[in-house]
Amino acid sequence: xxxxxxxxxxxxxxxxxxxxxxxxxxxxxxxxxxxxxxxxxxxxxxxxxxxxxxxxxxxxxxxxxxxxxxxxxxxxxxxxxxxxxxxxxxxxxxxxxxxxxxxxxxxxxxxxxxxxxxxxxxxxxxxx
Numbered sequence: 001x002x003x004x005x006x007x008x009x010x011x012x013x014x015x016x017x018x019x020x021x022x023x024x025x026x027x028x029x030x031x032x033x034x035x036x037x038x039x040x041x042x043x044x045x046x047x048x049x050x051x052x053x054x055x056x057x058x059x060x061x062x063x064x065x066x067x068x069x070x071x072x073x074x075x076x077x078x079x080x081x082x083x084x085x086x087x088x089x090x091x092x093x094x095x096x097x098x099x100x101x102x103x104x105x106x107x108x109x110x111x112x113x114x115x116x117x118x119x120x121x122x123x124x125x126x127x128x
Contacts, residue, residue, distance in 0.1 A: 003057050003122055008050065014114055015046040018107075035099050037089075042107060044085070049111045052078050057122060064126050071119075082108070 019042065026034040052074045060067045086104060090097040 003061070003125065004054055007053060007057060007118055007122075010118065011046065011050045011053075011114075015042070018042060018110060033099055035096055035103075037096075037100065038103055041100070041103055045104075045107045045111050048078060048081065049115055053115055053118065056119075060122070060126070067123075
């Protein structure tokens, strides 16, 4: 349960940090590229990543031997959700598709990097 609360707190702090940096960038350097859906996109990816990661932690605490298969399953489900979201938005809003896709890609990489770092730390703690 400790890994669960640690990740939740770190995820909230990470999301707040990304929000602050994004706000500053959109107010200055990236003023022409701002689109209001960015904030929804940020919280959508943050909530989805946090939810699936916490579910993976919960599963792994019960049976760590199935960590690899659970990780692959959860990653696949998450990718399908992202894919449906990306395709739907891009077809419904073709004028904003490029800005949306670039923003999505950046946020996806940021949260994937964060999740991998947290998974490595969790894995090291489980081995001890």
